Amino acid sequence: MRERLENLQQEALKELEGSSTKESVLQVKAKYLGRKGEIASLLKELGSLPPEERKTAGEAINLAKNRLEEDIEKLLKGFEDKEKAEKLSKEKVDITLPGRTISLGRAHPVSQVMAQIEEIFSGLGFDIAEGPEVELDYYNFEALNLPKNHPARDMQDTFYINDEVLLRTHTSPVQIRVMENRKPPLRVIAPGTVYRRDSDITHTPMFHQVEGFMVDKGVTFSNLKGILTLFLHRLFGENTAIRFRPSFFPFTEPSAEIDIRCVICKGSGCRVCKGSGWLEILGAGMIHPEVLKAVKYDPEEYTGFAFGLGIERIAMLKFGIDDLRLFFENDLRFLRQF
Numbered sequence: 001m002r003e004r005l006e007n008l009q010q011e012a013l014k015e016l017e018g019s020s021t022k023e024s025v026l027q028v029k030a031k032y033l034g035r036k037g038e039i040a041s042l043l044k045e046l047g048s049l050p051p052e053e054r055k056t057a058g059e060a061i062n063l064a065k066n067r068l069e070e071d072i073e074k075l076l077k078g079f080e081d082k083e084k085a086e087k088l089s090k091e092k093v094d095i096t097l098p099g100r101t102i103s104l105g106r107a108h109p110v111s112q113v114m115a116q117i118e119e120i121f122s123g124l125g126f127d128i129a130e131g132p133e134v135e136l137d138y139y140n141f142e143a144l145n146l147p148k149n150h151p152a153r154d155m156q157d158t159f160y161i162n163d164e165v166l167l168r169t170h171t172s173p174v175q176i177r178v179m180e181n182r183k184p185p186l187r188v189i190a191p192g193t194v195y196r197r198d199s200d201i202t203h204t205p206m207f208h209q210v211e212g213f214m215v216d217k218g219v220t221f222s223n224l225k226g227i228l229t230l231f232l233h234r235l236f237g238e239n240t241a242i243r244f245r246p247s248f249f250p251f252t253e254p255s256a257e258i259d260i261r262c263v264i265c266k267g268s269g270c271r272v273c274k275g276s277g278w279l280e281i282l283g284a285g286m287i288h289p290e291v292l293k294a295v296k297y298d299p300e301e302y303t304g305f306a307f308g309l310g311i312e313r314i315a316m317l318k319f320g321i322d323d324l325r326l327f328f329e330n331d332l333r334f335l336r337q338f
């Protein structure tokens with residue numbers, strides 16, 4: 001047994017020496033160390049030895065097996081290292097090559113203004129809410145104190161889907177949806193897309209608005225004035241002159257429109273402000289008691305103000321853009337300027 005083991009070791013070493021490739025080393029490995037290999041069959045024969053010889057013979061076989069394993073692993077690692085080195089020397093990176101330019105996109109001017117408005121109102125503790133663009137007549141009109149046949153429905157050329165369903169003409173229905181689901185105190189803005197049947201240099205059938213409202217015990221018109229003045233100063237600059245004009249909306253009473261001093265001519269009168277020196281920028285007012293009743297708030301207990309503004313118009317004034325349609329043509333030469 002001892003002799004056979006020694007012969008076997010020598011043979012294996014000789015065969016390894018003669019192996020010049022990874023494959024031939026693997027063949028030697030299988031021949032001696034495999035499950036049906038030479039070492040395995042020696043181990044199997046141990047049982048036929050007299051018991052007192054078994055232990056030493058077993059130890060000798062295991063020792064030989066371990067040595068052989070070590071030798072083979074060393075050889076295999078040598079081949080692998082060589083392969084790796086060859087691969088690396090072929091894969092040289094030329095660090096003098098110029099990099100590929102990645103063209104960066106940027107936010108659409110409407111999105112930029114929207115984000116800025118959201119940031120200002122978030123800073124004042126307002127939440128952001130959303131509502132559906134395909135809306136029920138009830139939320140877009142009825143609950144906003146605009147019953148069927150109300151003449152003010154004509155102000156908003158509506159896309160109807162059927163008698164009860166339409167594309168929302170303003171973001172005001174979100175007021176109703178939020179108030180139905182929550183209790184005052186509420187401070188919320190609702191940005192989104194709105195639709196009207198209108199198309200010329202100053203109107204597109206789809207545009208964007210931001211609605212805002214605040215409801216609590218004791219909210220007054222001076223809260224409305226304070227918040228909106230602060231908002232417009234943040235948006236257009238501290239020195240922007242602002243004026244409040246009486247107006248009418250069915251869902252607010254009293255109602256106001258808010259103008260800023262024309263950003264183009266600074267008030268001397270130009271084409272953009274039609275010579276008046278002022279630009280209308282916001283619709284607003286105290287939420288009408290009928291609207292509060294529609295969402296089951298007690299108008300004796302709670303009051304609130306609401307406002308709405310068009311984003312495209314603000315983006316036009318902020319960036320000095322004179323044609324609304326540019327926003328929707330997606331001409332990269334235009335979009336890259338912002």
Ligand code: PHE
Pocket residue numbers: 169170171172211249252283284285306307308309
């Ligand atoms: N919803 C009005 C519009 O689209 C704007 C508005 C909102 C006015 C809230 C007053 C209060 O013209």
